[in-house]
Amino acid sequence: MDTSRTTTAALMALAATLALLAGALARDTDYCYQDESEKYLLFASKTAYEFVRDSRRGAEILPHCTPLQVWWLNRHGTRYPGKSTIKSMAEKLPGLRDSILTNHQERSGRLCDADLEALQQWKLTVSEGQENVLTPAGEQELFLTAKRLSDRFPEVLKLPYTSSRYKFQHTDSQRTQESARQFARGLFTDADVVNIPPADKKDLLLQPYTECKVWLEGDKSDPPEWRKLVEGSLMQSLIANVSSRLGFRSDLKFVDVDTIYDMCRFQEAWDVQKTSPWCAAFNKDELKLLEYAEDLRYYYKSGYGDEKNVKLGCPLAKDLYERFNALATGQGEQPAGVFYFAHSSTLHMLQSRLGAFRDPWTLRADNYQYLRQRAWRISLMGSFAGNLGAVFYKCAPPGEPESKQVLFLAGEGPLDLPGCKVGLCTWEHVKQLLEPVAQECNLDWCEGNGATTITAAHLPFVAALLLALTSLHEIVFEL
Template sequence: MTLQTFQDVKITSIIIALFVSVLVDAQHEEGYCLAKDPEPYLRFSSKTAYEFVYGKEKYEPIPHCKPRQVWVLARHGTRNPSRPETRNLQSLVYVRDMIIRNHEERHSGHLCKEDIENFKTWQYNLTEDEHQNLTIQGWNEHKFLALRLKSKFKEILDMPYSPEKFTITTTDTTRTRLSAKAFVEGMFGPDSNIEILPANNTIIKVYKGCPVWIEEVDTSPEAFKEVTLFKETSLMKEATANISRRLGFAYNLTFMDLHNMYMMCAYSKSWDYYKTSPWCAAFTKDELKLMEYVRDLWYYYKSGYGMDINLKVGCPAVRDIMERFTRLANNDESEPNGVFYFTHTTAVNSALSRLGIAKDPYMIRHDNYFNVSKRLWQTSLIGPFMSNLQAIFYKCTEGEENRVMFFLNEHIVNYEGCDVGLCSFKYLKEKLASIVDPSTCNNKFCFKSSANQLSNHSFILSVISLLIILKTVYRFI
């Protein structure tokens, strides 16, 4: 090779290297393009679409065993945002306009052209009057769940409705009543005329009629301090800065801005599985996981293992399972074939916690995010829209006569002490005996004892009496 040839090759190599460098820089500048991603991240905590996470494995009948009862505790299906959420999401119209302006006029953002085009066509048309209404997807989720259950357990579910054979109970909200109605349509046909009366009983909505839980958990900032602390970590601050720059802002957005964008991303995917939401493009996959963790922390302390009182809230549902199954083990023919409860996230999560399902050997906190990446408490998997716990009681002719299997979102629960999910009822009864004891497993914890109330009453009377005495004395001074 001549010197000239060598120099030509060298120059050519430099040109190619520069071209590649410019190309890489351009791609880096443009950033992640959601519109081109064939496998976007689809887990959004409690707003995850059921379609993305439910068990689609073929059901295999258990040899020598026949189902006797199907017990289901189910959250309502996909819904619209609440009133406060609707107001917050409507504010994104302004943020959307700013993002487009940042990219097209200020040339400061890093979203790809396709994602910007999606922002241009995005609209938010929901009003507060439609708050928390069940969506079409939510209706179909329950209808098809019923169809699948009827197909799996034909022997006891594929029959006309009668109140002796089926117990159907729902809370008194539109979204749960419609979820129950959709389920009934799937189970008994579109022409079935079954009246479902709502009941705020102690199984499906303990927490709402529980002043102690409302005080200690629902309205207590102390209960959610781990969420607050996580928002202030360097991880979240770095993510906030990166998201803000990606969207073209010269200042950092607030966490509420990020939360609104995340919720719009989540709702959009639950309403339309196949449509790309521009709001999901605001986040990388790692950032979506951070936002998901915020929600995991929230539910861990609101309805999970983070607060002991949540286990008490979930206890009546577990007690209902065990009392019904005990009667079945004793060959009580009065028990129905199907028991179906329609409720909310808190009820399902607390029941799972009382059973010990999705329990990690450590606490989930603000400072151990990387150490709990493989945690069992992932609300995207255990508590999506229409999350449901199924307990199936079997009568068997070989081995243990009475057996039980749990399903969570139609996945077999590999319950501790059971054989690949199939449990001896005798074992379960012994394991849960102390938990479901009627003397402790009830809603009495929700109300402060009469002794405490009397003590408080006496204290108030004492204070009033002292004030009267002081007022009297003051007159004579």
């Protein structure tokens, strides 16, 4: 070991730190992200599940009711970035980090000492070859979700495993396959006996959009409303503020700011106990605007902003209806647990088909200030390991006729749907809304030979919401 080189390196690091501390005496700072007690941790699709899941729930108690099936759709857990994002991080961030440190040594910039020291110690720990792979944090998210569900619904999820009693299905990707495996580990002591079938290359249930020509042809560019927001005054002001905070005398490009944001939110998800030094580039209001930008993108790419997205949610809605209808009518055997593992688009399309997380106004670039309390919020509805579940109950209160109930869940908390109460719906209501969807569900229009127009009557749960809109005073919406 060359001790002289080690000593020299240590002295250089010490000198750099002292230079930063000296520079701090002559500059203003905004705040210290490292010391912030209430960090803003909603990062849209890159939000850690631990930050948003409903942690208040224990064993589910519905008097005189017995669960017969848990139907569950889970987005994969926290993953590493895609190939292009990793490449961008590797190419841009080390140079940006060095420039930021130099800027502050020259008494330009407004980062605090703790954030500068954390940035100085930062290293990129992900490389090409790890793209889109499930992280250890992602494995833990799925494992613990299953453990909690098992404790919450022991009547159906603590039964001995058989392949007919528990159904697993995932898409053709490492991150969903491993998510399914970790979920199985959380449910069963001996997860090795669990039959998780290999994925279909063409999965019209979990990824119908990948086989939909009409949808694919209309999905090549970024949504116009997203571009308007990125090019508009709010985002340009954000870029200017971030550039100044980091000590640059001319504004960074949006792609650079976006790469910094990606590093910030990925790191926060990879280890929820640590903080990313890159998040110090933004204040809370700026993080909220960046969150809205992604909400806007998903709104048009996989949500209510395009009617094709809503139609592509019908295969899963049909599967849910047909399984619950079989339980309601006693026709045929059904698994106690049905578990699907897919992607954010799958989740958002089903949510839209059900009428969940729907705002009374269209999301646009120019109405961000009025949609601070919007329902369509990817952080809360589509985080890493985000999920949507439904539980079918048979109820027999003493002295009353037998009835059926359905409990809808999102992030393990109640999913509010029109016509239901705190996530709990009568089976008659669910049947009334989902039966037409199941009967009309087909993907023939994807070839471009059929009409793509849909109406409120075809949207389960949305019809009830639209009726409510006729009396605006009944809408509880905080501006």
